[in-house]
Amino acid sequence: MQANLRVSRYDPEAPEPSARMQDYQIEVPEHFTVLDALIQVREEEDPSLAMRCSCRASICGSCAMRVNGQARLACKTRLSAVAAEGEPVTIEPMGNQRVVKDLVVDLGLFWNKIRAVEPYLQPAGDEPEEEYIASDESMQNLITPMGCIMCGACVSDCTALEVDENFLGPAALAKAYRFVADPRDGASHERLQTLNEYGGVWDCTRCYMCVEVCPVGVAPMDRIMELRDSVMNEVGVTTPGARHVESFARSVARSGWLDETMLAVDSWGRFNIPKLLSQAPLGLRVLVRGKLPLPWPFHHKRAGAEFVGRIFKRWESRKQ
Amino acid sequence: MADHDVLVVGAGLAGMRAAIAAHRAGANVAMMSKVHPVRSHSNAAQGGINAAMRGAEDSVDSHVYDTVKGSDYLGDQDAIEFMCAEAPQEIINLEHMGVIFNRDEEGRLGTRAFGGASYARTFFVADITGQAILHVMYEQILKAGVRSYEEWFVTDLIVEDGECRGVVAIEMLTGKLHQVTAKAVVLASGGVGRAFEPSTNALICTGDGIALAYRAGATLLDMEMVQYHPTTLAGNGILLSEAARGEGAYLLNSKGERFMDGYAPNMRELASRDVVSRAEATEIEEGRGVDGCVFLDVRHLGAEAIRTKLKYIYEAALDYAGIDMITEPVPIRPGQHYIMGGVKTDPQTRTWDPDGAWSGPRGLFAAGEVACVSVHGGNRLGANSLLETVVFGKVAGEMATAHAKEQPDTPVSGAHLADAEARIKALFGRPDNGERTAKLRLDMGNAMNEHLAVFRDEDGMQSALGTVHGLQERYTELPVVHKGGVYNTDLIFHLELGYMLDCAETICEGGLLRKESRGAHYRRDMTERDDTAWLKHTMANVGEDGRPVMGSLPVTVTKWEPQKRVY
Ligand SMILES: Cc1cc2nc3c(=O)[nH]c(=O)nc-3n(C[C@H](O)[C@H](O)[C@H](O)COP(=O)(O)OP(=O)(O)OC[C@H]3O[C@@H](n4cnc5c(N)ncnc54)[C@H](O)[C@@H]3O)c2cc1C
Ligand code: SF4
Ligand code: SF4
Ligand code: FES
Numbered sequence: 100m101q102a103n104l105r106v107s108r109y110d111p112e113a114p115e116p117s118a119r120m121q122d123y124q125i126e127v128p129e130h131f132t133v134l135d136a137l138i139q140v141r142e143e144e145d146p147s148l149a150m151r152c153s154c155r156a157s158i159c160g161s162c163a164m165r166v167n168g169q170a171r172l173a174c175k176t177r178l179s180a181v182a183a184e185g186e187p188v189t190i191e192p193m194g195n196q197r198v199v200k201d202l203v204v205d206l207g208l209f210w211n212k213i214r215a216v217e218p219y220l221q222p223a224g225d226e227p228e229e230e231y232i233a234s235d236e237s238m239q240n241l242i243t244p245m246g247c248i249m250c251g252a253c254v255s256d257c258t259a260l261e262v263d264e265n266f267l268g269p270a271a272l273a274k275a276y277r278f279v280a281d282p283r284d285g286a287s288h289e290r291l292q293t294l295n296e297y298g299g300v301w302d303c304t305r306c307y308m309c310v311e312v313c314p315v316g317v318a319p320m321d322r323i324m325e326l327r328d329s330v331m332n333e334v335g336v337t338t339p340g341a342r343h344v345e346s347f348a349r350s351v352a353r354s355g356w357l358d359e360t361m362l363a364v365d366s367w368g369r370f371n372i373p374k375l376l377s378q379a380p381l382g383l384r385v386l387v388r389g390k391l392p393l394p395w396p397f398h399h400k401r402a403g404a405e406f407v408g409r410i411f412k413r414w415e416s417r418k419q
Numbered sequence: 420m421a422d423h424d425v426l427v428v429g430a431g432l433a434g435m436r437a438a439i440a441a442h443r444a445g446a447n448v449a450m451m452s453k454v455h456p457v458r459s460h461s462n463a464a465q466g467g468i469n470a471a472m473r474g475a476e477d478s479v480d481s482h483v484y485d486t487v488k489g490s491d492y493l494g495d496q497d498a499i500e501f502m503c504a505e506a507p508q509e510i511i512n513l514e515h516m517g518v519i520f521n522r523d524e525e526g527r528l529g530t531r532a533f534g535g536a537s538y539a540r541t542f543f544v545a546d547i548t549g550q551a552i553l554h555v556m557y558e559q560i561l562k563a564g565v566r567s568y569e570e571w572f573v574t575d576l577i578v579e580d581g582e583c584r585g586v587v588a589i590e591m592l593t594g595k596l597h598q599v600t601a602k603a604v605v606l607a608s609g610g611v612g613r614a615f616e617p618s619t620n621a622l623i624c625t626g627d628g629i630a631l632a633y634r635a636g637a638t639l640l641d642m643e644m645v646q647y648h649p650t651t652l653a654g655n656g657i658l659l660s661e662a663a664r665g666e667g668a669y670l671l672n673s674k675g676e677r678f679m680d681g682y683a684p685n686m687r688e689l690a691s692r693d694v695v696s697r698a699e700a701t702e703i704e705e706g707r708g709v710d711g712c713v714f715l716d717v718r719h720l721g722a723e724a725i726r727t728k729l730k731y732i733y734e735a736a737l738d739y740a741g742i743d744m745i746t747e748p749v750p751i752r753p754g755q756h757y758i759m760g761g762v763k764t765d766p767q768t769r770t771w772d773p774d775g776a777w778s779g780p781r782g783l784f785a786a787g788e789v790a791c792v793s794v795h796g797g798n799r800l801g802a803n804s805l806l807e808t809v810v811f812g813k814v815a816g817e818m819a820t821a822h823a824k825e826q827p828d829t830p831v832s833g834a835h836l837a838d839a840e841a842r843i844k845a846l847f848g849r850p851d852n853g854e855r856t857a858k859l860r861l862d863m864g865n866a867m868n869e870h871l872a873v874f875r876d877e878d879g880m881q882s883a884l885g886t887v888h889g890l891q892e893r894y895t896e897l898p899v900v901h902k903g904g905v906y907n908t909d910l911i912f913h914l915e916l917g918y919m920l921d922c923a924e925t926i927c928e929g930g931l932l933r934k935e936s937r938g939a940h941y942r943r944d945m946t947e948r949d950d951t952a953w954l955k956h957t958m959a960n961v962g963e964d965g966r967p968v969m970g971s972l973p974v975t976v977t978k979w980e981p982q983k984r985v986y
Contacts, residue, residue: 112903130654130741142857146909147901151454153621156657156735158550159458175738199592200906206455219562220517220555230514235522235529242545245519245554249457283517 102127102136102178105187106148109198118198122187127178133190134162134173137202150202157314160248163255164202165191170252172314193255208264209251212271216290220278223285231283244277247317253309265298269309269319272300276322279329291330300326301340339366352411355404359391421831423449423566424823425816426585426601428573428628430456432549432808433787433815434607435556440816441605442563446823448816449566451573451588451599453623453911456557460609460621461808464549465660465731466533467541468513468805470506473530477538479503486803487979489535489691490759490796491938492954493641495975498766498792502803505810510542513809517555519544532665535691535800535986546662546731549805568599572911573627574843576604576635576783577835583635583783584831587839591911594904596843598836602823603782605815606632606762606770607808610788614919614926615755615871616864617656619648628789630918632762633925637770637779639959640791640972642922643929643940644759646799647873649695651754652740653712659732659751661801663717664688666728670699671714671748672707683986690986693798693873693939696753700873703752712750753873759799759939760929761791763958763972768792768815777972778960782826784819786811793956796974797938846913849898856897856912859890863916863923875930876944884927891920925959928967932957950981 102125109118123140131139134152141148150173151161157175164173166181167189182188196204222231253269254260260268267275275294278284294300300323309319331341346365350358360382367374385391392398401407425441427434430452441448452459471482482503487494514520514528520542523529533541544551560567568588575587577600585600608628612620633639649670650659664670670688672678682698683690690698699713707713717725722745725733729744736742736749762785763777764770770779786792787808794807866886870879894917901909935949936942954974959967 110903111905130739135655141908142855146855147903147907149906149908151458153454153458153623154460154463155622155655156463157738158463158547158731159454159460159621161454161458177738200903203906205592214561219558222515226515230511230520230528232526233522234526235524238519238522241519242547242551245544245551246547247554248462248550249554281517281519 100127100129100179101125102131102182103187104136104140105189106137106140106201107191108201111200120189129179131178132174133166133171133176133178133181133188136178137173137190149200158248160250163193163250163252165193165255170194170255170312172250172252175314193251195255195257195260196251204251206251209249209254209270212254212268213249213274215267216271216275217286218274218278220281220284221286222283233282237282241277241281244273244317244322246315247273248315250314252312252314253319256308256312258306258308259302259304263302266302267298269303269323272303272326273317273319273322276326279326288333291326291334294326295330295334295338295341300330301338342366348411352408353400353404354398355401355407356392358398361398420828421585421600421602423447423599423601425603425605425819426451426599427605427607427816428586429459429607429609429787429789430567431459431461431607431609431787432553432556432805433812434459434605435553435560436809436812437605437607437786437816437819438565439556439559439563440813441820442565444817444820446820448820449568449599449601450560451568451571451586453570453572453591455569456560456567457554459553460624461805462550462553463619463621463658464805465546465658466662466665467531467543467548467802468510468552468809469533469536469540469800469802470510470542470806471503471538471540472507472510473528473540474538477540479506481537482506482540484979485536486794486800488984489798489800490794491798491948491984492950492979492981493644493793493796493937493956493974495793496977496979497975499794500977501766502794502807502810506806509806509809509813513552513555516559518552521545531662532689533801534661534664534689534695535686541665541802543662545727546660546729552805571597572914573608573631574839574914575835576631576780577831578635578780579829579831581781583780584829587835589911591906594907596836596840598831598833600831602826603784603819605819606783606785606789607787607812607815608789610758610761611919611922612755612758613860614863614923615645615867616861617651617868618755619651619656619658620756625915625919626922627915627918628785629761630921632770632779632783632785633921633959633961635780635783636961637783638763638777639760639925640763640793640956641760641796641929642758642925642959643871643933643957644795644797644938645755645871645926646692646757646759646939647696647753648756649692649699649753650715650751651756652736653710653750653752655739656754657735657739658754658756659715659735659749663715663729663732666717666724667720668715668717669719670695671716672702673709674707678702678707678713686986691798691800693941694986696873697941699753709750712752714748715751716748717744718746718748755868755872757799757804758788759791759793759795759797760926761785761789764790764792766792766814767818768811769818777958782822784815786815797940843910846899846910847902849896851898851900852896854893854897856909856916859893859897860916860919863887863890863920867923867926871926871930873941875940875942877931880927880930884924884931887920887923887927891924894920925967928959928969929957932969954981
């Protein structure tokens with residue numbers, strides 16, 4: 100088949116470095132992956148093309164890049180699956196990270212975040228003579244986060260990181276989960292305290308991008324949600340994020356729908372006047388457009404609210 | 420003053436295990452790797468790691484025996500005994516570091532069956548064992564705060580007065596050359612699969628360390644012993660792990676017969692790899708294959724087991740061959756996988772011999788696939804390689820630390836750096852004669868795969884050697900087309916090709932020298948094993964003219980006398 104590739108090029112050593120797109124048209128076999136095609140370009144057309152790749156088998160995590168705007172492993176992406184009739188396949192470096200050359204990005208930020216979660220087992224007490232006894236179930240549960248190949252795709256496309264570099268981000272939080280959920284780790288409580296802080300589990304916007312782009316099914320957002328549960332159970336409801344969750348649930352359980360004004364008040368705190376005032380103009384605009392329900396005490400129950408309440412009760416009793 | 424007591428070249432399992440051991444022994448240790456440590460090829464190991472520590476019947480002796488037999492009696496038995504005896508403790512060490520090994524009902528470490536083994540003694544993490552260990556090892560490196568030179572490509576070993584005192588390396592993100600000095604150097608730079616096309620190996624497995632050591636005067640051993648894995652995908656050579664057969668997969672020919680019945684009636688699919696690969700090649704040659712392949716069938720294991728225990732394999736077949744293993748058998752064939760030979764070391768991982776039977780610079784240690792200590796002899800058993808990396812990686816870290824502590828601080832000349840800079844400048848200066856690195860590599864890979872695969876003979880190996888010599892000629896004028904400094908892979912691939920050609924040459928020479936069939940080295944023109952003349956290692960040292968000077972070394976036999984090998 101004919102492959103039309105539109106590849107982002109950036110040469111930091113050019114007199115005036117700037118990114119540009121370059122088109123390549125090559126003949127390739129039907130079964131080729133995006134990586135196979137790029138390697139062919141590098142070997143036959145342009146040896147200056149810089150990218151990382153090694154295993155060709157989606158295990159080393161080297162070849163994450165944006166294909167048609169979404170982060171993917173080039174070696175796990177069949178060209179035929181992303182090529183649309185008459186359109187070139189665009190290939191760009193990952194997002195949220197500094198480009199070094201062409202498709203190579205600086206992963207310093209990525210690794211700093213991994214380092215920040217103290218990514219090593221911190222056992223409680225002395226090591227046993229033999230192995231730690233742990234259920235197979237508890238170990239199987241860790242295979243998913245341990246499957247992370249540190250490719251950076253999730254960090255590339257994370258919407259929260261895009262606006263705040265201080266967010267630990269999906270990969271590091273999935274890594275943190277791996278230790279919190281490891282029965283052999285003795286530092287879970289301290290870890291959860293740290294994750295409860297600014298930049299931690301509450302900064303995720305639940306946009307789902309990381310789940311969508313992760314090539315090996317780590318589903319970082321799901322791990323983050325599990326961490327949120329652990330934080331609320333073990334550290335308590337101490338942050339706006341945690342209070343947000345509680346208030347949300349309380350409102351829906353009571354009235355069958357969301358009281359967004361109370362949500363803000365509960366999340367930020369009743370006496371956090373400056374923060375609440377800063378939210379007021381937004382609230383008013385939303386209210387004027389009819390997109391905000393009347394706040395408490397005018398917040399009426401929806402029809403069927405009792406049903407919803409019963410679901411919550413049932414869930415609570417299950418949890419116990 | 421030397422930059423480090425110990426410098427480890429390579430950050431796969433052997434390298435990181437060495438660095439951790441050296442750190443724990445109190446050395447100022449650093450690691451250097453041409454890719455980020457977690458991208459090292461060790462992550463590709465799917466199946467597991469062996470140790471005899473479960474079940475009333477299994478024993479270290481049985482593990483040793485299986486390994487010796489698997490090696491076709493070419494392994495050095497003192498090294499094998501040491502490795503197998505250390506194995507249980509090393510598995511525990513890995514578990515303590517944080518590896519999430521699969522468990523049994525009591526919550527203790529569980530095992531699976533693997534090829535060539537009398538008992539189920541393979542410990543594993545689903546089918547991501549290598550990755551699961553490699554990433555945990557890196558966690559420990561972060562914890563210890565070991566200095567790690569990441570994406571630094573070693574171009575030279577510094578040898579002065581017969582002592583290895585560091586390396587010259589390219590910092591790939593800038594293109595700058597640096598000299599990094601150390602009182603001891605551990606080579607842990609992996610194998611040379613890419614000298615063959617296709618190969619299960621990653622693109623970075625280019626034998627750099629083997630060639631660097633060889634050029635620095637070290638001895639290479641048994642280079643002809645190249646393993647072909649029985650189950651690789653037809654298109655790009657990607658591996659489907661032995662774990663599939665460990666879990667009970669069948670091998671079928673075009674008539675749907677389990678043909679291993681005819682070759683290894685007891686162990687069948689789980690006979691050792693050389694035996695299974697030859698059986699497949701025979702079936703294919705005799706017309707019972709389809710498009711040069713036979714089939715791997717797991718359908719009878721059930722969808723659940725396939726999706727959980729063989730998750731990666733299942734996805735790889737789907738991604739790279741478009742085949743759903745739950746409903747269809749996958750076409751597979753033998754493919755280049757592993758090199759048993761490498762830099763000769765003693766069981767203490769030293770590359771030099773105080774008694775002078777073989778040579779190497781003092782202060783240079785080697786462990787992992789780059790080395791030949793020799794625990795695999797003529798054929799490596801599945802899941803013994805990861806074991807080798809951690810057992811001998813640890814020894815190398817400790818021995819290098821001890822060695823470094825005895826060394827005075829000798830200043831190192833800056834000439835090595837200047838030499839390397841001049842050499843690379845000259846490469847950039849070569850006129851573009853139209854030759855391309857990728858093309859030369861492909862020619863080499865094809866020749867090696869044609870003549871040094873499962874079946875070999877004199878004419879074929881001579882022809883491959885001729886091709887390699889021709890390519891070495893052309894290599895002296897091969898240009899580097901891209902002249903940039905930042906992340907210049909055109910330059911890196913050029914240097915790697917030089918390393919691979921050295922390795923390919925010694926592989927051919929070793930094969931021509933060994934006038935018998937043993938393990939992976941099966942000659943059609945000499946089909947029998949000859950213990951009288953050839954129960955010994957082939958040896959290669961670089962000669963004055965740059966060509967290998969061949970020789971041999973005796974095999975160490977402790978208590979297992981050679982017997983006929985039946986599976
Ligand atoms: C697909 C596959 C599956 C396998 N499955 C198993 C299994 O189930 N069980 C088993 O026991 N074995 C298995 N093996 C074999 C085993 O994985 C390898 O033999 C082993 O991991 C090699 O480890 P190593 O540490 O020696 O080298 P590697 O992990 O290859 O590491 C080499 C290191 O050296 C560095 N390096 C190389 N050259 C340079 C240079 N010039 N400058 C700087 N750094 C350099 C690299 O960057 C890398 O960090 C498998 C192999 C393959 C290919
Ligand atoms: S779900 Fe959360 S962590 Fe994942 S990409 Fe979105 S904001 Fe980032
Ligand atoms: S979580 Fe997934 S996408 Fe993110 S780094 Fe790990 S493997 Fe890549
Ligand atoms: S090349 Fe290794 S993940 Fe793509």
